[in-house]
Amino acid sequence: MYSPSGPAARRARRAPRSVVSWTRPRAARSSSRSMADMLPPHPLLPSAHSSWRYPATVPDVDELQRRFRSLAETAAPRAPLYSLLSSAIAEDREVVELLTAAPATQQAPVLLLAATHHLVLSGVAPDLAVHYPNLNGGDASASDPWPAFRQLCSDHADDIRALVATRHTQTNEVGRCATFLPVFAALARETGRPIAHVDVGTSAGLTLLWDRYGYRYQPGPSLAADSDVVLPCGVRGDAPLPDALAPRVAGVGLDLHPIDVTDTQATRWLEACVWPDQIDRFHRLEAALSVARRSPPTIVQGDAVDDVAALVRDAAQLGHAVVTTSWALNYLTAERQAEFVAVLDAVGRDVDVSWVAAESPEQTPGLALPHPPGTEHLTVLTLRTWRAGSVSTTALATAHPHGYWLHWLSQPT
Ligand SMILES: C[S@@+](CC[C@H](N)C(=O)[O-])C[C@H]1O[C@@H](n2cnc3c(N)ncnc32)[C@H](O)[C@@H]1O
Known part of the structure; x- marks a missing residue:
């Protein structure tokens, strides 16, 4: 008899309240190339979200x-x-x-x-x-x-x-890393510290592993193109594309329903939620999962609002604390979205933090993030920073919901 239940998220643990060291040994890179590597550079696919x-x-x-x-x-x-x-x-x-x-x-x-x-x-x-x-x-x-x-x-x-x-439908879209990369590089440069990454609504934690993937910006540089997962990203506008990956010191994911990449029943469900017609996306997910299995990401089971603060405070002790949210906060009510921002504001009064959001403004009204007119239905890449207690928020770019393209705004909002 087929059994749909599995030991979901065995690796997950409850949100900690004390300092943790999240760093895991980095997996060796293989020289073989993935299906994703064969994608055309400008696949302007419609949103499948x-x-x-x-x-x-x-x-x-x-x-x-x-x-x-x-x-x-x-x-x-x-x-x-x-x-x-x-x-x-x-x-x-x-x-x-x-x-x-x-x-x-x-x-x-x-x-x-x-x-x-x-x-x-x-x-x-x-x-x-x-x-x-x-x-x-x-x-x-x-x-x-x-x-x-x-x-x-x-x-x-x-x-x-x-x-x-x-089960509920769940996804983890690794292509979004291509849109985060320029921001991570700029933050590491600005702060002089390596990135200590906290990914909220992390699913299987695949976007935490951005330093294990390759990138092919078009036009622009290719980075770590020998990775098993190479992410193509068409670029418009004057994006500050990096010529090297930012240094990363640690990473931890937070999710209400984390997926353990070593649990084949759980990852099969993640694969099953990709539409079979999206062939490249399906194979890219498979490749990213096998990269992740070599050294699984650390994921904490918990709530975005209730449990993020402790992780960010820990991160700030390890490097520059960078929170990411990508197509995750739309799962919260507008009220909880506003509470999420308030929690980060409270932490940001004590420690320097950066939050990179890749969210849809129309689905995250409670975040009240700035965005250019006409972009509410798109994925908007926004940076909110707290430096010595002072807050600044900028809409940097619009992006394909799965990271296939990035349009840097000429006048950040
Ligand atoms: C669409 S997936 C996005 C996953 C990942 N951020 C990405 O970009 O691929 C949204 C994730 O948010 C998680 N989530 C929803 N509500 C949450 C909450 N209140 N706290 C933490 N995670 C939550 C879901 O379990 C799911 O894994």
Whole structure:
């Protein structure tokens, strides 16, 4: 019997209240190149980020059918497989009903599709796997995937119900490191200290490992291009691209639901949440996970607001404390977002800190961060610094939500 539950986040521990030394030995680099290395330099992909927020009232099957029809329409231009499957699911009430095992707020079509993708990745549905572009070498299958999908839903209905009841969609997008890198380099230069990194909403902690990846800015420099994971990033504007990685002394992640990179059930779920049509993204995640497994990141289980202060105070003793948040604070209510800023403001009165946010202004109103007009729906890279108690906040750039491009603002806001 397939079991969806695993020893999630075995490595995680509760948030500490005292000084910790987070540094782990750095993994050796291999000279082989990843699938990501073969990406074109300017893949101006549309945003694939979906922030599903449904009301707590239990939806009926008619409403869920409407949600699948809507996904079929919106996914059509960029995710033909999920568009096609969503259309077919919408007309099959028995399959739609599987999603009712999820908590009301989680009843998003993408959750059911992630559950079925998880089963496909676990190898129980080879007839369906041949239709998944991430598993069939990118072949846009001409034959109809629906009969094999329907069969999987019949054969594994209980497994699907168990997955949607216990999991929520979760991602970890390593490409965002390419947008952080120029800021880290500038901060290390300014402070004369190595980066002590605290990543809030870290998921599996993959963006903590920015010094193990390679980067190919276009136009611009290539850095550590012999890494197993090389991140391409198209650049516009006068970005201060570094010619070397900033020194990094320590890194720790904080997450309510951390993912342990050594737990294959947990990482399979992370992979299952990537849409199969996003082939490069899927393989990039696989490559980043194998880099991470060689020397797993340190992750603390805890809440962004309640537990960040202790980690930042520890970081400030190890190097220059840099907090990052990327597509994480949109999970908090506006009130909690404001509390997050207040917590950092309180720490910043005592120690020098920098916070680099890659968030969507329209989804993080409580942060009240500055952004140029017309950018509220984009990912805005913002830097807030506390130096000797004095606060300064600047919107630096807009970015692709997965870091495929960076547009440096000519007049930082
Ligand atoms: C979309 S993922 C982004 C992960 C990562 N920052 C990245 O850029 O790939 C959002 C993460 O925030 C975490 N999260 C949500 N609410 C949180 C909270 N209150 N405290 C800590 N982490 C939280 C989720 O568990 C999830 O791992």
